[in-house]
Amino acid sequence: MNFIVNRRAQIGKIVTSFPVMILIFFVIGIYIISAGFIYKIKEAPQSLSIEGVGFDDALLKEVKVRDQPMLIIDSLVKSIINDKKYNEIRKRTEGFRSDLVNEQDNRFLDSDPLTFRKELSKNLIELLKRENLDLFKGEKSCFILFTGNGNVVSESFDDSSNIYAAFEKGEVVASANDVENYKRAGLLNNKKFIIKDKGLGNFEVNLQYYYGKCLGGGK
Amino acid sequence: MNRRGDIPMILLFIITLILVALALFSMVSFNNNLAKNSEGRSEMLARMAFLEDYVVAKTKNVAHDVIVRGGELKSDEDLRAKFEEIVNERNFGVEGTENYFGKILRGEFVFSRDKDKYWLEIKDLNLEASRGANSIKRNVNLRIEFDYSGDLIRIERNLK
Numbered sequence: 618m619n620f621i622v623n624r625r626a627q628i629g630k631i632v633t634s635f636p637v638m639i640l641i642f643f644v645i646g647i648y649i650i651s652a653g654f655i656y657k658i659k660e661a662p663q664s665l666s667i668e669g670v671g672f673d674d675a676l677l678k679e680v681k682v683r684d685q686p687m688l689i690i691d692s693l694v695k696s697i698i699n700d701k702k703y704n705e706i707r708k709r710t711e712g713f714r715s716d717l718v719n720e721q722d723n724r725f726l727d728s729d730p731l732t733f734r735k736e737l738s739k740n741l742i743e744l745l746k747r748e749n750l751d752l753f754k755g756e757k758s759c760f761i762l763f764t765g766n767g768n769v770v771s772e773s774f775d776d777s778s779n780i781y782a783a784f785e786k787g788e789v790v791a792s793a794n795d796v797e798n799y800k801r802a803g804l805l806n807n808k809k810f811i812i813k814d815k816g817l818g819n820f821e822v823n824l825q826y827y828y829g830k831c832l833g834g835g836k
Numbered sequence: 837m838n839r840r841g842d843i844p845m846i847l848l849f850i851i852t853l854i855l856v857a858l859a860l861f862s863m864v865s866f867n868n869n870l871a872k873n874s875e876g877r878s879e880m881l882a883r884m885a886f887l888e889d890y891v892v893a894k895t896k897n898v899a900h901d902v903i904v905r906g907g908e909l910k911s912d913e914d915l916r917a918k919f920e921e922i923v924n925e926r927n928f929g930v931e932g933t934e935n936y937f938g939k940i941l942r943g944e945f946v947f948s949r950d951k952d953k954y955w956l957e958i959k960d961l962n963l964e965a966s967r968g969a970n971s972i973k974r975n976v977n978l979r980i981e982f983d984y985s986g987d988l989i990r991i992e993r994n995l996k
Binding site for chain 2: 630674677679685686687688690691694695698808809810811812813814815819
């Protein structure tokens with residue numbers, strides 16, 4: 618009798634474990650199939666072709682400096698590098714005769730930082746004035762640039778390290794003094810990148826800028 | 837005899853409990869701060885997009901400059917040499933563009949003209965954007981065509 622009960626219990630176990638096994642195989646099957654799909658996703662994508670590029674990015678426009686058309690971003694970086702090198706030389710030659718220092722400046726810098734900056738600034742403003750007529754049909758447009766790197770642009774603006782300017786009918790009408798509004802509205806683009814310079818080592822450039830119609834009338 | 841027969845069942849039960857506990861532990865300890873992780877990735881993607889646009893814009897800018905000086909450049913070799921010279925003058929060491937400037941320096945590009953246009957081609961251009969220990973790479977084939985006055989006809993870039 619006892620033996621029979623035991624046997625029934627074994628049969629019971631087998632009966633209950635059978636659906637569990639089926640369930641396990643089912644789950645394993647799903648796992649294997651989905652793993653196969655994941656493998657498939659990792660396959661090399663088809664090559665993608667993009668024809669034509671619209672250079673809407675303000676910093677990828679061209680500006681003439683030293684009679685050479687350069688990207689705005691390149692001219693800004695060049696200006697930043699010039700300034701850094703100039704300051705480095707100044708630090709190292711503190712106390713030396715100024716004529717010798719100037720001679721050394723000329724040897725290490727391919728352009729005088731202040732002259733370069735002034736020319737860049739002047740030509741950039743000329744470009745923005747023209748674009749105010751061409752792109753914005755003379756309606757009020759604003760250009761805001763924070764370089765975060767000190768003296769990049771000119772004396773003709775409120776701040777020596779940044780540009781805030783508003784244009785209308787092809788002329789500079791104001792410095793955009795509500796820059797904080799653009800920041801708060803999240804309208805500033807940000808370009809952050811590392812420059813690897815042989816003399817100066819690695820340093821980060823962080824450009825924040827806005828180029829477009831002015832907020833709330835552009836004052 | 838009967839009790840011995842139950843030992844595997846008891847073990848099965850205990851192991852199941854342990855597995856459940858482990859699963860719960862891994863769920864609880866899962867780092868759900870995905871937004872912070874994705875911030876780094878999106879910054880890398882933004883840098884990559886910038887590098888790509890930057891390289892295309894620079895190539896277009898310099899090639900245009902070279903074509904405008906066209907009169908003094910007699911052959912394709914002159915075009916290439918002038919392009920190489922100006923690009924290298926304007927290499928400011930932007931991280932991630934090393935392969936681009938390396939290719940230009942090694943002459944691994946084609947700058948030529950045919951009946952009605954100029955065209956410039958750079959193949960297998962590797963751009964790299966990194967943030968901390970992570971980096972992403974992109975392989976691009978670039979072709980830019982200009983008319984004889986240096987105006988842009990078309991830009992074609994193939995991402996591989």
